[in-house]
Amino acid sequence: MNSRFTACWLFLLLCLTGGCAGYRLGAPGPGDKVGRTLRVLPVVNETLEPRLSEFVTTALRRQIQHDGTFRLTTGDDDPADWVLRATVIALERHGVSFNPNDIVRPQDFELILRTRVRVTDRTTGQVWLDRTFEGRRLMRIGPDLTSSERQALPLVAEDLARQVVLALAEGDW
Template identity: 35%
Template sequence: MKRRIHLLNCLAATLVLTGCMGYRLGGSLPEGITTVAVAPVVNKTSEPAIELQITHALRERIQFDGRLKLVDNVQQADAVIEVALSAYQLNPIAFRTDLRTTPELYRVRISGNAELKKVATGKVIASSTTFGESVFEFKSDLTSSKRDALPAAASEIARLMVDDLIEQW
Protein backbone atom coordinates (compact mmCIF):
# COMPACT_ATOMS: atom_id res chain seq x y z
CA MET A 1 0.00 0.00 0.00
CA LYS A 2 2.79 2.43 0.91
CA ARG A 3 4.55 1.53 -2.33
CA ARG A 4 1.42 2.48 -4.34
CA ILE A 5 1.08 5.83 -2.56
CA HIS A 6 4.76 6.57 -3.21
CA LEU A 7 4.34 5.59 -6.87
CA LEU A 8 1.24 7.82 -7.22
CA ASN A 9 3.08 10.75 -5.62
CA CYS A 10 6.00 10.32 -8.04
CA LEU A 11 3.61 10.11 -10.99
CA ALA A 12 1.75 13.25 -9.87
CA ALA A 13 5.03 15.15 -9.40
CA THR A 14 6.21 14.09 -12.87
CA LEU A 15 2.96 15.27 -14.47
CA VAL A 16 3.10 18.62 -12.68
CA LEU A 17 6.73 19.25 -13.59
CA THR A 18 6.34 18.27 -17.25
CA GLY A 19 3.34 20.58 -17.51
CA CYS A 20 5.68 23.51 -16.80
CA MET A 21 8.17 22.61 -19.54
CA GLY A 22 8.59 25.46 -21.99
CA TYR A 23 7.33 28.06 -19.54
CA ARG A 24 9.49 31.16 -19.28
CA LEU A 25 9.35 34.19 -17.09
CA GLY A 26 8.91 37.35 -19.18
CA GLY A 27 8.11 37.73 -22.83
CA SER A 28 9.91 36.10 -25.70
CA LEU A 29 11.49 38.21 -28.39
CA PRO A 30 10.61 37.84 -32.06
CA GLU A 31 13.27 36.19 -34.15
CA GLY A 32 15.91 38.61 -35.37
CA ILE A 33 15.12 41.37 -32.84
CA THR A 34 17.99 41.84 -30.39
CA THR A 35 18.74 45.57 -30.64
CA VAL A 36 16.46 48.59 -30.40
CA ALA A 37 16.79 52.33 -30.90
CA VAL A 38 14.56 55.07 -29.52
CA ALA A 39 13.45 57.62 -32.11
CA PRO A 40 13.09 61.23 -30.94
CA VAL A 41 9.82 61.50 -28.99
CA VAL A 42 7.20 63.66 -30.71
CA ASN A 43 5.48 66.12 -28.36
CA LYS A 44 1.95 66.94 -29.55
CA THR A 45 1.01 68.56 -26.24
CA SER A 46 1.10 72.21 -25.25
CA GLU A 47 3.65 71.55 -22.51
CA PRO A 48 7.16 72.41 -23.76
CA ALA A 49 10.19 70.13 -23.56
CA ILE A 50 8.58 67.14 -21.81
CA GLU A 51 9.72 64.88 -24.65
CA LEU A 52 13.32 65.16 -23.43
CA GLN A 53 12.46 63.66 -20.04
CA ILE A 54 10.34 60.91 -21.68
CA THR A 55 13.18 59.99 -24.07
CA HIS A 56 15.60 59.75 -21.15
CA ALA A 57 13.15 57.60 -19.15
CA LEU A 58 12.55 55.26 -22.13
CA ARG A 59 16.26 54.71 -22.67
CA GLU A 60 16.76 54.10 -18.95
CA ARG A 61 13.88 51.58 -18.84
CA ILE A 62 15.14 49.60 -21.86
CA GLN A 63 18.58 49.32 -20.27
CA PHE A 64 17.05 48.28 -16.94
CA ASP A 65 14.81 45.66 -18.60
CA GLY A 66 17.80 44.05 -20.32
CA ARG A 67 15.95 41.92 -22.90
CA LEU A 68 16.95 44.22 -25.76
CA LYS A 69 20.26 45.95 -26.36
CA LEU A 70 19.86 49.72 -26.73
CA VAL A 71 21.74 51.32 -29.63
CA ASP A 72 22.00 55.01 -30.49
CA ASN A 73 21.61 54.78 -34.25
CA VAL A 74 18.44 53.50 -35.97
CA GLN A 75 20.56 52.00 -38.77
CA GLN A 76 22.32 49.76 -36.22
CA ALA A 77 19.03 48.57 -34.67
CA ASP A 78 16.77 45.65 -35.52
CA ALA A 79 13.76 47.62 -34.26
CA VAL A 80 12.88 51.19 -33.34
CA ILE A 81 10.50 52.58 -30.72
CA GLU A 82 8.54 55.61 -31.88
CA VAL A 83 6.56 57.60 -29.30
CA ALA A 84 4.07 60.44 -29.73
CA LEU A 85 2.87 62.26 -26.61
CA SER A 86 -0.80 63.13 -27.05
CA ALA A 87 -1.92 64.80 -23.81
CA TYR A 88 -0.56 66.62 -20.78
CA GLN A 89 -3.07 67.17 -18.00
CA LEU A 90 -2.63 69.04 -14.76
CA ASN A 91 -5.46 68.64 -12.25
CA PRO A 92 -5.80 69.85 -8.66
CA ILE A 93 -6.77 66.93 -6.42
CA ALA A 94 -6.64 68.40 -2.89
CA PHE A 95 -7.22 71.89 -1.57
CA ARG A 96 -5.90 73.74 1.45
CA THR A 97 -8.18 73.69 4.47
CA ASP A 98 -7.74 77.39 5.22
CA LEU A 99 -8.14 78.54 1.58
CA ARG A 100 -10.53 76.17 -0.15
CA THR A 101 -9.88 77.71 -3.56
CA THR A 102 -6.11 77.14 -3.40
CA PRO A 103 -4.90 73.69 -4.51
CA GLU A 104 -2.43 71.90 -2.29
CA LEU A 105 -1.91 68.73 -4.35
CA TYR A 106 -1.87 68.32 -8.12
CA ARG A 107 -1.81 65.32 -10.42
CA VAL A 108 0.13 65.52 -13.68
CA ARG A 109 -0.79 62.94 -16.33
CA ILE A 110 1.09 62.40 -19.60
CA SER A 111 -0.56 60.24 -22.27
CA GLY A 112 1.08 58.82 -25.35
CA ASN A 113 1.24 56.18 -28.05
CA ALA A 114 4.25 53.98 -28.74
CA GLU A 115 5.03 51.67 -31.64
CA LEU A 116 7.79 49.13 -31.99
CA LYS A 117 8.70 48.83 -35.67
CA LYS A 118 11.04 46.46 -37.45
CA VAL A 119 13.68 48.64 -39.12
CA ALA A 120 14.13 46.44 -42.20
CA THR A 121 10.44 46.35 -43.16
CA GLY A 122 8.83 49.23 -41.28
CA LYS A 123 6.23 46.74 -40.01
CA VAL A 124 4.67 47.49 -36.61
CA ILE A 125 5.52 44.62 -34.27
CA ALA A 126 3.70 45.97 -31.20
CA SER A 127 1.93 49.12 -30.04
CA SER A 128 0.94 50.68 -26.74
CA THR A 129 -1.34 53.51 -25.68
CA THR A 130 -0.89 54.42 -22.04
CA PHE A 131 -0.24 57.19 -19.54
CA GLY A 132 2.06 58.00 -16.67
CA GLU A 133 1.16 60.18 -13.75
CA SER A 134 2.59 61.74 -10.65
CA VAL A 135 1.10 63.54 -7.66
CA PHE A 136 2.94 66.55 -6.33
CA GLU A 137 2.55 69.18 -3.65
CA PHE A 138 2.31 72.81 -4.68
CA LYS A 139 5.39 74.58 -3.36
CA SER A 140 6.36 78.19 -3.99
CA ASP A 141 5.51 78.29 -7.69
CA LEU A 142 3.68 75.92 -10.02
CA THR A 143 6.39 75.80 -12.68
CA SER A 144 9.02 74.47 -10.26
CA SER A 145 6.55 72.02 -8.76
CA LYS A 146 5.62 70.65 -12.20
CA ARG A 147 9.29 70.33 -13.15
CA ASP A 148 9.99 68.36 -9.96
CA ALA A 149 7.07 65.98 -10.64
CA LEU A 150 7.91 65.29 -14.29
CA PRO A 151 10.59 62.59 -13.76
CA ALA A 152 8.17 60.34 -11.83
CA ALA A 153 5.45 60.64 -14.51
CA ALA A 154 8.04 60.10 -17.27
CA SER A 155 9.41 57.03 -15.51
CA GLU A 156 5.92 55.54 -15.15
CA ILE A 157 4.89 56.07 -18.78
CA ALA A 158 8.25 54.68 -19.96
CA ARG A 159 7.89 51.58 -17.76
CA LEU A 160 4.36 50.90 -18.97
CA MET A 161 5.22 51.48 -22.64
CA VAL A 162 8.33 49.28 -22.66
CA ASP A 163 6.55 46.52 -20.74
CA ASP A 164 3.55 46.68 -23.11
CA LEU A 165 5.71 46.61 -26.23
CA ILE A 166 7.88 43.71 -25.11
CA GLU A 167 5.16 41.61 -23.44
CA GLN A 168 2.99 41.58 -26.60
CA TRP A 169 5.37 39.14 -28.29
Protein backbone atom coordinates (compact mmCIF):
# COMPACT_ATOMS: atom_id res chain seq x y z
CA MET A 1 0.00 0.00 0.00
CA ASN A 2 2.78 2.44 0.91
CA SER A 3 4.74 1.82 -2.31
CA ARG A 4 1.58 2.28 -4.39
CA PHE A 5 0.87 5.59 -2.60
CA THR A 6 4.45 6.80 -3.21
CA ALA A 7 4.30 5.76 -6.87
CA CYS A 8 1.04 7.70 -7.35
CA TRP A 9 2.57 10.82 -5.81
CA LEU A 10 5.70 10.55 -7.96
CA PHE A 11 3.58 10.08 -11.07
CA LEU A 12 1.45 13.11 -10.18
CA LEU A 13 4.53 15.21 -9.46
CA LEU A 14 6.09 14.17 -12.76
CA CYS A 15 2.92 15.09 -14.65
CA LEU A 16 2.69 18.49 -13.00
CA THR A 17 6.32 19.49 -13.48
CA GLY A 18 6.71 18.00 -16.94
CA GLY A 19 4.40 20.61 -18.48
CA CYS A 20 6.59 23.47 -17.27
CA ALA A 21 9.63 22.55 -19.35
CA GLY A 22 8.66 24.70 -22.34
CA TYR A 23 7.31 27.65 -20.38
CA ARG A 24 8.73 31.07 -21.21
CA LEU A 25 8.17 34.23 -19.24
CA GLY A 26 7.09 37.26 -21.29
CA ALA A 27 5.75 37.71 -24.76
CA PRO A 28 7.96 36.47 -27.58
CA GLY A 29 9.15 39.08 -30.05
CA PRO A 30 10.38 38.60 -33.58
CA GLY A 31 12.96 35.88 -33.33
CA ASP A 32 14.15 34.42 -30.08
CA LYS A 33 15.52 37.14 -27.81
CA VAL A 34 17.18 34.81 -25.33
CA GLY A 35 20.92 35.22 -25.58
CA ARG A 36 20.63 38.10 -28.04
CA THR A 37 23.20 40.84 -27.93
CA LEU A 38 22.51 44.51 -28.48
CA ARG A 39 24.83 47.35 -29.29
CA VAL A 40 23.82 50.93 -28.51
CA LEU A 41 25.45 53.43 -30.83
CA PRO A 42 26.08 56.96 -29.52
CA VAL A 43 22.84 58.93 -29.67
CA VAL A 44 22.57 61.74 -32.20
CA ASN A 45 21.31 65.07 -30.85
CA GLU A 46 19.33 67.20 -33.30
CA THR A 47 18.39 69.79 -30.67
CA LEU A 48 20.29 72.84 -29.49
CA GLU A 49 20.42 71.51 -25.93
CA PRO A 50 23.96 70.39 -25.07
CA ARG A 51 24.79 66.97 -23.58
CA LEU A 52 21.42 65.38 -24.31
CA SER A 53 23.05 62.66 -26.39
CA GLU A 54 25.32 61.68 -23.50
CA PHE A 55 22.41 61.52 -21.06
CA VAL A 56 20.31 59.34 -23.37
CA THR A 57 23.17 57.04 -24.40
CA THR A 58 24.15 56.43 -20.77
CA ALA A 59 20.53 55.89 -19.69
CA LEU A 60 19.87 53.40 -22.51
CA ARG A 61 22.99 51.36 -21.76
CA ARG A 62 22.33 51.37 -18.02
CA GLN A 63 18.69 50.32 -18.48
CA ILE A 64 19.61 47.50 -20.91
CA GLN A 65 22.12 46.15 -18.39
CA HIS A 66 19.62 46.49 -15.56
CA ASP A 67 16.83 44.71 -17.47
CA GLY A 68 18.97 41.73 -18.44
CA THR A 69 16.94 40.61 -21.47
CA PHE A 70 19.79 41.51 -23.79
CA ARG A 71 23.54 41.38 -23.36
CA LEU A 72 25.06 44.77 -24.08
CA THR A 73 28.10 44.80 -26.35
CA THR A 74 30.44 47.75 -26.59
CA GLY A 75 33.25 47.06 -29.04
CA ASP A 76 33.89 45.80 -32.54
CA ASP A 77 35.61 42.70 -31.14
CA ASP A 78 32.25 41.61 -29.65
CA PRO A 79 29.71 41.91 -32.50
CA ALA A 80 26.06 42.34 -31.58
CA ASP A 81 23.01 40.64 -33.05
CA TRP A 82 21.05 43.89 -33.05
CA VAL A 83 22.09 47.54 -33.31
CA LEU A 84 20.16 50.34 -31.61
CA ARG A 85 20.36 53.82 -33.13
CA ALA A 86 18.63 56.75 -31.47
CA THR A 87 18.17 60.37 -32.45
CA VAL A 88 16.98 63.05 -30.03
CA ILE A 89 14.39 64.98 -32.02
CA ALA A 90 13.07 67.52 -29.53
CA LEU A 91 13.20 68.76 -25.97
CA GLU A 92 10.03 70.60 -25.01
CA ARG A 93 9.19 72.58 -21.90
CA HIS A 94 5.57 73.19 -20.97
CA GLY A 95 4.48 75.32 -18.03
CA VAL A 96 2.28 73.21 -15.76
CA SER A 97 1.64 75.29 -12.66
CA PHE A 98 1.97 79.00 -12.07
CA ASN A 99 2.49 81.24 -9.10
CA PRO A 100 -0.85 82.81 -8.13
CA ASN A 101 0.86 86.20 -7.77
CA ASP A 102 2.72 85.93 -11.11
CA ILE A 103 0.76 84.13 -13.83
CA VAL A 104 3.44 84.76 -16.45
CA ARG A 105 6.23 82.78 -14.81
CA PRO A 106 5.65 79.02 -14.27
CA GLN A 107 6.58 77.28 -11.05
CA ASP A 108 6.69 73.82 -12.63
CA PHE A 109 7.61 72.68 -16.09
CA GLU A 110 6.98 69.36 -17.77
CA LEU A 111 10.05 68.34 -19.74
CA ILE A 112 9.35 66.12 -22.74
CA LEU A 113 12.28 64.43 -24.47
CA ARG A 114 11.26 63.02 -27.86
CA THR A 115 13.60 60.46 -29.40
CA ARG A 116 13.38 58.26 -32.48
CA VAL A 117 14.71 54.75 -31.87
CA ARG A 118 15.59 52.26 -34.56
CA VAL A 119 16.73 48.68 -33.92
CA THR A 120 18.10 46.68 -36.83
CA ASP A 121 19.53 43.21 -37.30
CA ARG A 122 23.28 43.60 -37.78
CA THR A 123 23.64 40.86 -40.37
CA THR A 124 20.47 41.22 -42.46
CA GLY A 125 19.71 44.90 -41.93
CA GLN A 126 16.09 44.08 -41.16
CA VAL A 127 14.40 46.78 -39.07
CA TRP A 128 12.85 45.32 -35.90
CA LEU A 129 11.80 48.58 -34.27
CA ASP A 130 11.37 52.07 -35.67
CA ARG A 131 9.40 54.25 -33.30
CA THR A 132 9.40 57.58 -31.48
CA PHE A 133 9.45 57.52 -27.67
CA GLU A 134 8.83 60.32 -25.19
CA GLY A 135 10.45 60.67 -21.81
CA ARG A 136 8.59 62.95 -19.40
CA ARG A 137 9.43 64.55 -16.09
CA LEU A 138 8.01 67.32 -13.96
CA MET A 139 10.57 69.91 -12.96
CA ARG A 140 10.14 72.36 -10.10
CA ILE A 141 11.89 75.62 -10.85
CA GLY A 142 14.20 76.62 -8.05
CA PRO A 143 16.11 79.86 -7.79
CA ASP A 144 17.93 79.02 -11.02
CA LEU A 145 16.16 77.56 -14.08
CA THR A 146 19.40 76.30 -15.62
CA SER A 147 20.49 74.26 -12.60
CA SER A 148 16.97 72.86 -12.13
CA GLU A 149 16.94 71.72 -15.73
CA ARG A 150 20.45 70.28 -15.47
CA GLN A 151 19.27 68.09 -12.60
CA ALA A 152 16.08 67.00 -14.39
CA LEU A 153 17.54 66.07 -17.80
CA PRO A 154 19.18 62.78 -16.69
CA LEU A 155 15.87 61.78 -15.06
CA VAL A 156 13.98 62.47 -18.28
CA ALA A 157 16.54 60.36 -20.16
CA GLU A 158 16.03 57.52 -17.63
CA ASP A 159 12.26 57.62 -18.18
CA LEU A 160 12.81 57.45 -21.93
CA ALA A 161 15.26 54.55 -21.58
CA ARG A 162 12.80 52.57 -19.42
CA GLN A 163 10.16 52.88 -22.13
CA VAL A 164 12.56 51.83 -24.90
CA VAL A 165 13.89 48.79 -23.03
CA LEU A 166 10.39 47.77 -21.98
CA ALA A 167 9.27 47.87 -25.62
CA LEU A 168 12.30 45.79 -26.63
CA ALA A 169 11.96 43.25 -23.82
CA GLU A 170 8.20 42.79 -24.13
CA GLY A 171 8.31 42.39 -27.89
CA ASP A 172 6.09 45.43 -28.37
CA TRP A 173 7.21 45.77 -31.99
